[in-house]
Amino acid sequence: MSTIAPIAAARSASRSSLPRVGVLLVNLGTPDTADAPGVRVYLREFLSDARVIEDQGLVWQLVLNGIILRRRPRTKALDYQKIWNNERNESPLKTITRAQGDKLAAALSDRDHVVVDWAMRYGNPSIKSGIDALIAKGCDRILAVPLYPQYSASTSATVCDEVFRVLARLRAQPTLRVTPPYYQDEAYIEALAISIETHLATLPFEPELIVASFHGMPKSYVDKGDPYQSHCVATTEALRRRLGMDVTKLLLTFQSRFGNDEWLQPYTDKTMERLAKEGVRRIAVVTPGFSADCLETLEEIAQENAEIFKHNGGEQFSAIPCLNDSDPGMDVIRTLVLRELQGWI
Incomplete structure (x- = not known):
């Protein structure tokens, strides 16, 4: 047997x-x-x-x-x-x-x-x-x-x-x-780069630059020792190296400020206004701090900030999806x- x-x-x-x-x-x-x-x-x-x-x-x-x-x-x-x-x-x-x-x-x-x-x-x-x-x-x-x-x-x-x-x-x-x-894990940076390159290849226009928008926080929190800002900077720098871009082609900004306190700068909405007024006509925005699309990416970036950019002279705007379940x-x-x-x- x-x-x-x-x-x-x-x-x-x-x-x-x-x-x-x-x-x-x-x-x-x-x-x-x-x-x-x-x-x-x-x-x-x-x-x-x-x-x-x-x-x-x-x-x-x-x-x-x-x-x-x-x-x-x-x-x-x-x-x-x-x-x-x-x-x-x-x-x-x-x-x-x-x-x-x-x-x-x-x-x-x-x-x-x-x-x-x-x-x-x-x-x-x-x-x-x-x-x-x-x-x-x-x-x-x-x-x-x-x-x-x-x-x-x-x-x-x-x-x-x-x-x-x-x-x-x-x-x-x-x-x-x-x-x-x-924030600077090799797999994460590579995934971000792939998602950006894949999305840009689908666009009918070539962005003049890319804005990397992270959720903001009160500056006082960082002053007290929160490492968040340094992590955002490290992510952006790693992404620039991977994409072969410099600080003029991949910008770092912070969104979603709330209340009257000073938050981390530069602010995303103010940057959209400034870029459009300076003559930038085509941009794309990536949100590396969000692992999934949500109100802050689908409404605040893709709709509200797109409107700010176009209202001030911008012409073409694209929000790059988060990594999500890709x-x-x-x-x-x-x-x-x-x-x-x-x-x-």
């Missing part, structure tokens, strides 16, 4: 009984609905995070609850409606992050003890729900993957804060790892995850 079948069955049973390793992709977040109530819930959670707005004192609470949450949800809801995925009734960020999770799971499907899930720092699905789901599937080790190439306390660190808060409530905690920022984008995520899972799988 052959012993091959029993041995194979025993090995299969052994593999299935192994503790599982969970991978949790985490992005910033999104409202559940593209209306004022949905945006209000999202903004309340986001702007109540001391990593985002460091001074959560009485004055800020009065401004937040008395002004911002009364007025801003209506206007931001209109912006979300411009880009909303009506078929799924969700934001593009949620659609893309789900796709990234699904494709990573497929790429790791030959490792039957690895489980992939995804979550949002603010909104749903929450980090808690993601961790709970992984634990329920038998994961005793979890790799958290903040999908932010450049580190900042208001993005990467707040993901860790929330993960630690969830684990702090557990008696039996899974072992935790967190992927590092990948093949180059998934290469980055897969490379990062497999590197950090060494010793676990």
Whole structure:
């Protein structure tokens, strides 16, 4: 009688009984609905995070609850409606992050003890729900993957804060790892370059220059030691080297400023206005700090900043898509995850 079948069955049973390793992709977040109530819930959670707005004192609470949450949800809801995925009734960020999770799971499907899930720092699905789901599937080790190439306390660190808060409530905690920022990782820079070159090849015009627009932050945060600005500079310099461009052909700017404080400069919107007034007629914009297209790329850049550029004399404007769940984008995520899972799988 052959012993091959029993041995194979025993090995299969052994593999299935192994503790599982969970991978949790985490992005910033999104409202559940593209209306004022949905945006209000999202903004309340986001702007109540001391990593985002460091001074959560009485004055800020009065401004937040008395002004911002009364007025801003209506206007931001209109912006979300411009880009909303009506078929799924969700934001593009949620659609893309789900796709990234699904494709990573497929790429790791030959490792039957690895489980992939995804979550949002603010909104749903929450980090808690993601961790709970992984634990329920038998994961005793979890790799958290903040999908932010450049580190900042208001993005990467707040993901860790929330993960630690969830684990702090557990008696039996899974072992935790967190992927590092990948702002000048070779795979990331190569993927950005490929995405730019591929997109430019489809355009009916040749841009005179490219603007690399990163999400901004108050200058005071950097002054206190946040490395975010230096990471953005490093990404841009690496991308210039890869594309063979200098500072006149690939510009670095910062977008999405909020409030009256000084933020990192140069500002993207002011740069669009200046370039057009100086005679630049054709530009493309890439957003290397965003791993997935969202309100800040699809509405603020592709629509609002395009209008600023054209209103001031610009003629042709193109927003380069984020890496999203493209093949180059998934290469980055897969490379990062497999590197950090060494010793676990």
